[in-house]
Amino acid sequence: MPPIIEISGLRKTYSRAFRQPHHALDGLDLEVAAGQVHGFLGPNGSGKTTTLRALLGLIRVDGGTMKVFGEEVPHRLPQVVSRIGAVVESPQFFKHFSGRLTLQLLAESAGVSKSRVEEVLEQVGLIEAAKASVKGYSLGMRQRLAVAQALLKQPQLLILDEPANGLDPAGIHHMRELLQWLAHSQGVTVVVSSHLLSEVQQLCDSMTIVSRGRRIVDGKVADIIAGHSSASLSVRFPDAASLPEAVEALTGAESGLTAVVDRGRLVVAGAPEPAWVTKTLADAGIYLSELRTETKNLESVFLELTGTAPVPGRTVQIGQSVEVPPPAAQGGVAVDVEVEEGVQR
């Protein structure tokens, strides 16, 4: 089955008064397969909202191609728009109307039955607040109302920009269950942009990480976490005075190993195995009090990938791998990012 969304080489430059133009999208690629929850993850200002707005025909881009359901957008958008539900802009509602009336009016204008209004109110957890006027709604309740509105037409593609915004933990949990149910039981393709790593890790099947308007990596969330974070060991000593000696002993014994002092412990990456660390330290007369394997999570992958990219003068893309010199701010841990060599910016 072809991807539901295919974006290739998307470019968008914003001109700014008295400042250099800003390349918000710098050749971005994105592919989203059918029937899954896809996370569009990136630091603030990395171009997520710009991409989603471009996809929905809300802004013009300067280059690249976009397809939704195999149709080129924006010019074929009228052919596919009825299959798309989206919450990208902050939705505006008539504040004196109730949530129910708001949806009933929207349903009427879209030719959707009134019974569908009750279904979506139930799905987003607003049925009890449906009679209350929107002016009394919290940010999270408005967010749910916006999602309800997007669901009215039973879209096959649902696009949500930062859906967890304003939701409390119970609201986030409810939203997560709803989106996963839509994708896994109803076959809806769901795309959510987010900067919340834990949320993407718990919610999404696949994801694209972007940084500075470019795709850094994409794939299944579990595969990205497994493949992009080298396991590290956390080593503690009875006496902090052992730390410098331990660094010397370990780095002197194995080239390619990094050992960095961090909050009173040593973080070791690239060691052959934990037992080797214990033995090498003991041989140097240094005894440790704790040795743990650090758990891989999306946060470490995200920092590893977005914290080091893009490499100046090169396009960071999925492709060849290059070792980036460790910035001091990252505690000297050398990381690999994937780089397409030789492309000048």
Ligand SMILES: Nc1ncnc2c1ncn2[C@@H]1O[C@H](COP(=O)(O)OP(=O)(O)OP(=O)(O)O)[C@@H](O)[C@H]1O
């Ligand atoms: N209308 C605009 N005019 C000028 N610059 C803009 C405009 N819209 C966005 N930008 C800039 O483009 C870059 C990308 O913005 P965008 O909103 O797409 O990022 P984002 O990844 O969605 O960030 P966030 O998570 O903070 O919403 C940012 O540096 C932003 O300041």
